[in-house]
Amino acid sequence: MPYKVNISVLVADDHPLLLKGLYDELSANGYTMVGMAKDGMEALELIIKHQPTIAFLDIDMPYLTGLEVIRTAKDKGIATHFIILSFLKDETYISQAKALQISGYLLKEDTAETIYKCIEKVMAGETFFSPSFNSESLQQVSLEFLKLKKLTPSELTILKLISKEKSNAAIAESLYISIRTVEKHRSNIIAKLELENNPNSLTIWAIQNKSLIKDIT
């Protein structure tokens, strides 16, 4: 474990207060701060210039998302350890982050102690995910996710249209298929998602899970 002062850190977040809070916290604790960035573009520039040991990145930033910054930096062979700092407990982001082989994923609700623990683990070559991630709700999301993956491409197409409040008639028209076919797909979707036998259960589910559906391929 190197001295803290030999660990250079960059923080990037488009929320000024949080950015300042994190910067001051780490700075006061002896880490060498190489900069703070208020958007993805700034973050990428500073990372290329300083090649910090560790970079904390928000996901949702102007110009470039944190994930895009990581992808670009890694493409350039930069060896920085990346830690995502997001306020979203979003399953799809997690899987993307894992795909990019990032070092850690923290939530903004995590305490400073958790952040230090994360840095320790990362410097030891391990990965660290926020302890909040073992919650039931996330497993629930994963469950819904698994069910969604059972859908065939056509079913998915139709589900997306349902989530956009299209009626069967409208869906049939836009896909150049019969209403009966749409109805059949709906039935199959309902079965695969294991929805209750209530009126409009599929419509309701689709609208409630709109953001989940949007990102499925």
Added chain:
Amino acid sequence: MPYKVNISVLVADDHPLLLKGLYDELSANGYTMVGMAKDGMEALELIIKHQPTIAFLDIDMPYLTGLEVIRTAKDKGIATHFIILSFLKDETYISQAKALQISGYLLKEDTAETIYKCIEKVMAGETFFSPSFNSESLQQVSLEFLKLKKLTPSELTILKLISKEKSNAAIAESLYISIRTVEKHRSNIIAKLELENNPNSLTIWAIQNKSLIKDIT
């Protein structure tokens, strides 16, 4: 305009870094800080105890949401000016906030300068909404709100049940009235909300605006 030191401020947020950042920022700028709370329960206790001039509250906190804290505090006749500080540019939250007659609504992407401007306005008796909200969407929300206010008590009761995914039959049963009455109310609600003539438009609207409906009285 009173001296800053005579303005007592409380901050509440379940994101430790942001909480610390905001506290330090305001503190360093001469405001009298009466405390920081990491959840809604703590926030409410401190507000009741200290009755600060201004309270900054996050919406999404453990135990009690910021909006619930405000509702409870106002019920107790506490004269604190409430400013919401949220990550979310969610229109329904805005509506709820307006329903509670809060003093300001800031986003976490706002700068410290914006926060000070907000405090100024609030101390001058005005309200302040984050510049990130375009006036269009604010007006849109106000419009929806006005429409909702046209509903009679019975219509509102039924709308709340619709937003909980109850069918007409279930609503009729729970209110001990005829399904036909429920249907009649639905028709009237649709007319008052000026919904499009699409299948299930009311069900969809109710679910999408669930959080808005919840707080109307």
Added chain:
DNA sequence: TGCAAAATAAGTAGGGCTACCCATTATCTA
């Protein structure tokens, strides 16, 4: 190439939501 899965679609039936009509009773307020 041939089989399995997926996509297509129709028949029949039933239940839910909505519109437009109507009427009665209750409640509140000027």
Added chain:
DNA sequence: TAGATAATGGGTAGCCCTACTTATTTTGCA
């Protein structure tokens, strides 16, 4: 107290969604 508003509910009709069944064609993969 009278008139307006709200709440109650029936008739009829239409469209939409869903279930269960059956069947044909298309597609993808082994």
